[in-house]
Amino acid sequence: MARAQALWEACQDLVQICEAHPFVRGIASGILPRERFAFYIGQDAFFLEAFARAYALALAKAPDRDTMAAFRKLLGRVFEELAMHQGYAARWGVDLTPAPAPATRTYTDFLLRVAALEPVGHIVAAMTPCMRLYAHLGQTLRPHTHPESLYREWVETYASDDFEALARQLEELLDRLPGEEEAQHILYRTAMELEVRFFDAAWDNENA
Template sequence: MTRARALWEAHLDLVRRCEAHPFVQGIASGELPRERFVFYVEQDAFFLEAFARAYALGLAKAPDRETMDAFRELLQGVFEELRLHEGYAARWGANLRPEPAPATQAYTDFLLRVAALEPVGHLVAAMTPCMRLYAHLGTFLRPRTNPNSPYREWVETYSSAEFEALARRLEALLDRLPGEEKAQRALYRAALRFELAFFEAAWQATDRSG
């Protein structure tokens, strides 16, 4: 079993909690209150900018041209995601320059600290859970999604072959780059915990118009 697959399977408890989270389920049913999705989009835009910076630091630490090429592709994928968020902002009035919520700030601080201070093999262990989780949730939700859900585009994006290819690209780096096993496992689990906290923060968001 590859390192990426072993780490994923070792943390299926957190994956199942993400699958069952009411925020995620509300995307599929279409019943998620709009203000909670808009809050999520805003916070995710902040997060993705930090994710892009972490990829850029990974590229700078890359030990060879092959790894540099992989990080370049992954970085481009983040900018594609940000364009999706620009579409949401135009339709629903999301602010893509928000103040970060505590859960968002904690997650981005974690990623950027690992990117700056840890070896690149540890960085990919901290970044892979986000990509694999979203590819998984897109595939998981697709057959369960109400065709009339206003969030169907989110599901289609993360269940696409293009996004799956990016997730596999990052997992290939996790399999190939050296790292200390215990540290990688801890970073992987921490990232999944941050993902769950991110969904919970969006679920708890209330209408800020009043």
């Protein structure tokens, strides 16, 4: 089994928690309170800026031009994602420069620490879970998303063939770039655990 697939399979317990999470299910049904989603979008904008910086550091450590080009494409996609968030901000008055919640800060600190200190094969192990999880959630939720859900755009974005291709590109890098197996397992699972905490923070936001 390819490395990326093996790491994903090893985290199915956390994937199932995300699938069943009330925040995620509320996106599909459309009953998620708008305040919770607005909080999430602001926190995600903060997270995505750190994600972009991690890609930039990975690009700087890339061993060859093909890998550099792959990271450049993935980095550009983050800014497209931020543009979607700007659309929500314009429509709903979302603050895209909030103070980071503890779960957000923990996740971004983890990513940037790995990107700064670890080899590139370990960086992709820490970054792949976000991409694969969101592609999976989008594809899983799409058939069950209410046509009138306020959050259908979110589902369609992550269910798209384009986003799936980006997730696969990062997984291909994870399969190809060298790294210590146990370290990659720890980094991948840590990122998945932080994804769960990110959804928890959005759902439990006391201002929602």
